[in-house]
Amino acid sequence: MKAEDDEKEFLESYDPSIYDRPSVAVDILPFTQETGRLKIIMVKRGKPPFKDAWALPGGFMRINESADEAAMRELEEETGMKASRIEQLYTFSDPGRDPRMRVLSVAYLCIIAEGPISLAAGTDASEAEVFTVADRNPLELISTSGAVIHEDNLAFDHAEIIRTALARMEGKAWYTDIAFAFLRDRESFTYKELMYAFEAVLGKPQVPSNFRRKVNGIWRIEPTGKYGPQSGLRIPELFRFAGRNEK
Amino acid sequence: MKAEDDEKEFLESYDPSIYDRPSVAVDILPFTQETGRLKIIMVKRGKPPFKDAWALPGGFMRINESADEAAMRELEEETGMKASRIEQLYTFSDPGRDPRMRVLSVAYLCIIAEGPISLAAGTDASEAEVFTVADRNPLELISTSGAVIHEDNLAFDHAEIIRTALARMEGKAWYTDIAFAFLRDRESFTYKELMYAFEAVLGKPQVPSNFRRKVNGIWRIEPTGKYGPQSGLRIPELFRFAGRNEK
DNA sequence: CGAATAGTGTCTCTCAGACATTATATG
DNA sequence: CATATAATGTCTGAGAGACACTATTCG
Numbered sequence: 001m002k003a004e005d006d007e008k009e010f011l012e013s014y015d016p017s018i019y020d021r022p023s024v025a026v027d028i029l030p031f032t033q034e035t036g037r038l039k040i041i042m043v044k045r046g047k048p049p050f051k052d053a054w055a056l057p058g059g060f061m062r063i064n065e066s067a068d069e070a071a072m073r074e075l076e077e078e079t080g081m082k083a084s085r086i087e088q089l090y091t092f093s094d095p096g097r098d099p100r101m102r103v104l105s106v107a108y109l110c111i112i113a114e115g116p117i118s119l120a121a122g123t124d125a126s127e128a129e130v131f132t133v134a135d136r137n138p139l140e141l142i143s144t145s146g147a148v149i150h151e152d153n154l155a156f157d158h159a160e161i162i163r164t165a166l167a168r169m170e171g172k173a174w175y176t177d178i179a180f181a182f183l184r185d186r187e188s189f190t191y192k193e194l195m196y197a198f199e200a201v202l203g204k205p206q207v208p209s210n211f212r213r214k215v216n217g218i219w220r221i222e223p224t225g226k227y228g229p230q231s232g233l234r235i236p237e238l239f240r241f242a243g244r245n246e247k
Numbered sequence: 248m249k250a251e252d253d254e255k256e257f258l259e260s261y262d263p264s265i266y267d268r269p270s271v272a273v274d275i276l277p278f279t280q281e282t283g284r285l286k287i288i289m290v291k292r293g294k295p296p297f298k299d300a301w302a303l304p305g306g307f308m309r310i311n312e313s314a315d316e317a318a319m320r321e322l323e324e325e326t327g328m329k330a331s332r333i334e335q336l337y338t339f340s341d342p343g344r345d346p347r348m349r350v351l352s353v354a355y356l357c358i359i360a361e362g363p364i365s366l367a368a369g370t371d372a373s374e375a376e377v378f379t380v381a382d383r384n385p386l387e388l389i390s391t392s393g394a395v396i397h398e399d400n401l402a403f404d405h406a407e408i409i410r411t412a413l414a415r416m417e418g419k420a421w422y423t424d425i426a427f428a429f430l431r432d433r434e435s436f437t438y439k440e441l442m443y444a445f446e447a448v449l450g451k452p453q454v455p456s457n458f459r460r461k462v463n464g465i466w467r468i469e470p471t472g473k474y475g476p477q478s479g480l481r482i483p484e485l486f487r488f489a490g491r492n493e494k
Numbered sequence: 495c496g497a498a499t500a501g502t503g504t505c506t507c508t509c510a511g512a513c514a515t516t517a518t519a520t521g
Numbered sequence: 522c523a524t525a526t527a528a529t530g531t532c533t534g535a536g537a538g539a540c541a542c543t544a545t546t547c548g
Binding site for chain 3: 190191192208209212213230231233234235236237
């Protein structure tokens with residue numbers, strides 16, 4: 001990143017053995033959503049350390065790809081899903097966070113659009129599972145079978161990473177279009193579906209009228225002229241995301 | 248960070264040559280402040296690429312230190328200054344951002360408390376200089392000698408990194424105590440000095456009465472009972488930072 | 495018409511921004 | 522008492538939260 005004198009310093013202070021550079025990995029936080037409830041996909045560890053504990057998907061960065069590319073690749077390799085949006089979260093670099101070796105890890109927040117979740121078979125994904133985020137502080141996850149996972153039972157420092165991600169998402173909910181990434185289709189959605197997406201991000205229920213007013217104050221939500229499937233009785237209007245309001 | 252299968256994958260996809268792991272560096276953004284004007288310390292490059300251009304200080308991470316520790320060490324080595332606060336900003340990983348080699352760089356926002364700036368001699372610091380942030384978009388820096396540096400003339404992608412840092416600082420101004428890190432002394436300051444710190448962070452002038460009201464609504468600013476040096480005629484009261492208001 | 499979901503309107507309180515006023519020190 | 526800085530007070534408009542009301546569809 002900088003001067004040659006850094007390179008000089010580098011050559012002086014490093015032994016040219018491979019073990020003198022940290023490995024670089026990416027940790028993936030794959031979030032999705034269903035009727036306002038936030039979900040996260042995790043994988044079960046097959047070997048020590050933390051054997052049988054649930055962990056974030058992830059893997060090592062390759063030499064010719066960026067961290068963003070590594071995150072997208074690992075997400076698909078380990079879960080079979082594609083993200084509608086990824087965002088770098090934080091880099092964890094504490095020596096000793098992995099007891100086996102020196103690993104520096106770049107964490108990525110990934111959002112998977114609502115839809116059928118089919119964790120690909122035949123790969124590591126056979127170990128993957130979707131959890132509902134039931135509580136945020138302390139963290140509490142619930143598996144599809146109903147089992148409750150407390151944050152103390154997650155591998156490594158992954159509970160802390162997840163809490164960091166949740167805080168970041170909440171903070172960005174109204175200032176970025178992050179919640180829209182949870183929508184099945186940005187070109188066609190009802191206000192109720194949009195409200196579900198925001199509720200998943202914010203972690204608390206919204207009041208429909210106030211929600212509508214606030215969203216309309218920030219973003220352009222254009223009517224498509226079409227009408228959605230009646231989940232109840234009155235048929236809801238379908239809208240399209242059209243960017244931020246000019247202020 | 249994760250499963251042994253990742254390690255297996257690591258062993259499969261990596262050639263055990265040292266060049267197959269990226270080097271890991273830290274980039275430092277050392278900010279300070281004077282009468283509401285934000286300043287940044289940069290170093291002049293002595294060799295290509297970008298010879299003679301101004302760049303952020305930084306250097307390679309050592310194998311037994313965290314990125315935070317590397318940031319603090321490099322700041323002191325290259326500028327002779329100590330930060331009152333550091334905060335990880337973003338990790339830049341694009342292959343090819345450094346034309347010489349594969350370098351992954353973790354950028355750190357560092358805040359140096361207001362006070363005498365003595366860039367240490369005898370080290371790389373002889374090349375360091377303080378710039379005033381005159382404009383933020385596009386970025387424009389002014390050296391002590393009055394020379395104007397446009398963002399296009401900075402080395403590497405450092406202009407983008409600085410703009411990212413400025414946006415982050417502004418965003419955190421009211422939600423964290425980041426502005427207080429610019430104070431010479433958290434235990435004794437006037438409201439005017441505090442306002443200068445916030446003006447440096449926010450990049451625009453504040454109205455004293457409104458500023459006081461807003462600050463008091465968020466933080467506990469306790470009177471010390473002492474009175475500061477009269478910069479003008481009436482003698483200002485001195486205050487102490489006492490944390491966030493319980494809400 | 496009753497019930498269930500979709501969508502609109504209204505009231506109040508808080509707070510940011512603009513600006514006016516009072517207080518304290520000095521020559 | 523004129524002046525310069527420090528500190529407080531007042532007015533207004535925008536927006537968030539709570540909640541009541543209207544609209545559409547079905548049996």
